[in-house]
Amino acid sequence: MAQDLLTRAGVAYLHEIGFMVCFAALLLERWLLRPDPDRATATRLVIIDIVYGLAALTLLVSGILRVIHFGQGSAFYTTNPLFWWKVGLFLGAGALSLYPTVTYVLWAIPLRRGEAPSLSAAATTRLRWVINIELLAFATLPLLASLMARGVGRPA
Numbered sequence: 001m002a003q004d005l006l007t008r009a010g011v012a013y014l015h016e017i018g019f020m021v022c023f024a025a026l027l028l029e030r031w032l033l034r035p036d037p038d039r040a041t042a043t044r045l046v047i048i049d050i051v052y053g054l055a056a057l058t059l060l061v062s063g064i065l066r067v068i069h070f071g072q073g074s075a076f077y078t079t080n081p082l083f084w085w086k087v088g089l090f091l092g093a094g095a096l097s098l099y100p101t102v103t104y105v106l107w108a109i110p111l112r113r114g115e116a117p118s119l120s121a122a123a124t125t126r127l128r129w130v131i132n133i134e135l136l137a138f139a140t141l142p143l144l145a146s147l148m149a150r151g152v153g154r155p156a
């Protein structure tokens with residue numbers, strides 16, 4: 001029984017840490033993003049995006065594990081429309097994150113040559129908007145989780 005409790009708590013902890021690292025990575029990305037970043041800043045952005053991706057994967061896997069094995073039971077989640085809003089927001093943020101990720105992947109060529117990548121002011125503005133929307137989506141997830149934990153959205 002104690003082992004089950006520790007496993008459940010550990011999976012919940014990984015889920016929460018994954019969320020926090022995702023949010024922190026997005027904030028750092030947003031803060032560092034500038035037109036025509038220098039090589040060091042561009043490298044930091046690439047590394048931060050990798051960390052974000054790994055944290056998002058941790059968040060996704062731990063979330064699935066919580067629904068299937070270590071949470072309140074799959075019926076608790078799948079019958080609640082707020083759960084599906086959470087899933088949609090997470091997947092939407094993940095889809096949006098492809099734009100910055102592809103941008104950073106394309107920086108690999110100049111970075112390998114020791115050069116700074118080129119990023120126009122317009123592209124920087126677009127990337128900032130994408131990250132802002134991702135941050136808004138991520139900021140909404142804990143609210144939905146808090147409401148779900150209090151029974152909001154559960155079928156009567």
